[in-house]
Amino acid sequence: MATFQHHRGPDRRRKPRGGRRTGDKRGLAPLVLVADEDAHSREMCEAILVKLHFAVAPVDSIEKAASVVETLHPDVIVAHGHDVSALQRAAWPSGVAFVTVTDDLRDPEALVEAIRRAIRETTTLRRA
Numbered sequence: 582m583a584t585f586q587h588h589r590g591p592d593r594r595r596k597p598r599g600g601r602r603t604g605d606k607r608g609l610a611p612l613v614l615v616a617d618e619d620a621h622s623r624e625m626c627e628a629i630l631v632k633l634h635f636a637v638a639p640v641d642s643i644e645k646a647a648s649v650v651e652t653l654h655p656d657v658i659v660a661h662g663h664d665v666s667a668l669q670r671a672a673w674p675s676g677v678a679f680v681t682v683t684d685d686l687r688d689p690e691a692l693v694e695a696i697r698r699a700i701r702e703t704t705t706l707r708r709a
Contacts, residue, residue, distance in 0.1 A: 611700055612636045614655035616646035617682070618662050626659060626682075629689045635696075647671040657699050659692070678703040 613635050617623035620641065627637045638653060640646045643662045650658070650671045660668050661682035672679050678699035686692045 610634055610636045611656035611696075612638060612653070613696065614646055614650070614653060614658045615639045616643050616658065616660045616662065616665075616668060618642055622661060622682075626661075626692070629693065630696075633693060643668045650675065650677065657696055657703070659696060676703060 613630055615623055615626050615630070615637055617626065617639075618641060623639050623641065627639050630637045638649075638655065640649065643660060643665055644667070646658065646660065647668045647670075650668070654675070655677055657678040657680060658668065658672050659680045659682060662668075665681055669679055678696075680686070680692075680695045680699050682692065686695055
């Protein structure tokens with residue numbers, strides 16, 4: 582029985598896909614789950630973190646963030662919203678570092694330092 586192949590272009594099955602690209606830098610790129618209901622604030626936070634070589638997963642609600650914590654396994658969660666307690670409860674069993682954005686953390690440098698501090702503290706606790 583003959584089978585017909587209806588693909589266009591060259592056969593790409595043997596070419597590597599996914600994983601690291603040649604332009605990627607080596608080293609740790611912590612995954613930051615950014616949960617912010619304000620689109621402008623979320624996009625600004627994402628832009629700052631991407632520029633500093635963090636991997637960023639933005640979501641537009643605290644509820645969405647709480648539902649993806651277990652599958653995404655972020656290194657740290659940055660949350661800004663009215664009530665972040667549900668997200669904190671979702672993050673607690675897996676030991677994910679948590680940063681709540683307050684007025685004190687509106688400065689980009691303060692936010693990045695809080696994220697780095699949270700990652701360091703969580704990594705230290707995991708080793709102990």
